[in-house]
Amino acid sequence: MRLLTHNMLACNIKGVTKGFPLGIEHTRLETKESELNADFLRHIFPKLDWKAFHEAAQSVGVNNIPDQVEPVMLDDDEFLRKFHHALLEVHLEEGALICPETGRRFPVTKGVPNMLLNEDEV
Amino acid sequence: MKLKLLESYLGSVTQFPSPKVELEQYPTGPHIASRMLYMAENSFGDITGKVVADLGCGCGTLGIAAALLDAAQVVGVDVDEDALALAQENCEELEVEMDLIQANLSELPLQGLVVDTVVMNPPFGTRRKGADMEFLAAALKVAGTAVYSLHKSSTRTHIKRAAVRDFGAKTADVMCELRYDLQASYKFHKQKEKDIAVDLWRFTTSSV
Secondary structure (H helix, E strand, C coil), X not given: CEHHHHCCECCCCCCCCXXXXXXXXXXXXXXXXXXXXXXXXXXXXXXXXXXXHHHHHHHCCCCCCCCCCCHHHHHCHHHHHHHHXXXXXXXXXXXXXXXXXXXXXXXXXXXXXXXXXXXXXX | CCHHHHHHHHCCCCCCCCCCHHHCCCCCCHHHHHHHHHHHHHCCCCCCCCEEEXXXXXXXXXXXXXXXXXXXXXXXXXXXXXXXXXXHHHHHHHCCCCEEXXXXXXXXXXXXXXXXXXXXXXXXXXXXXXXXXHHHHHHHHHCCCEEXXXXXXXXXXXXXXXXXXXXXXXXXXXXXXXXXXXXXXCCXXXXXXXXXXXXXEEEEECCC
């Protein structure tokens, strides 16, 4: 899974009010190059939770994403390249996602996070 | 991409070898899937360059169709591990990318504004009553723009009322009525083939 997907995933255990953003543990990451689509990056930019994206990028070792951003940065090719890479090219293949409130671990196997809840969590 | 080409690509998606009755794992055939996604893109521009979620993705047909039509990102959600493994194989086979998530639709872990469009072929709710409505509620919560879904034509009035009154849809329209040929997928299907009338719906959400 990519960081774009991470940006929409939350822990849904009953009673949890702050299930977002999930922490990331990784034992295997993969980088797969993909074509940069500047229009898409401009489209998605205002919809992202940037703070969560910035933290997630750091936790997968991508340290060139600024924590403060302005829409004007979307005119900068260099910024778009970094943004694209962190958002869409880094894949979490093996590891876990961690609920920020309860510490519950959701394992990620072959790139697929298992978000199924146990009976006592729903 | 031309409709015929999309349909022929989808023809190579491997369907469930042993569908699970409790999950109503009926395949979405290439004919219906290609028309559904083609209309979503060509009539409404809801696929290309968008974030598309396929809820209850099964072996991945609809999500793969979205990826073939150049969705910027496709996310497939399913409760069943075997279905997700098959979806992953199908993505590799067709050389498309899709992020897969194992989750229960009734406790869907998706939030925020990222998803533009939901495409889905939910259970018809014949084995587990209300399953279709659970999917629709989840889809309308997640989609920023539109939801495309298939429901039995016999439930048309109910679907429209629930979508608008209970689940916050701004509009709910039947795009066309299709014949869904449920080839005898399960032993309890007595006839060899069973055609049922199915509506292809387009719902829009309030942010449009």
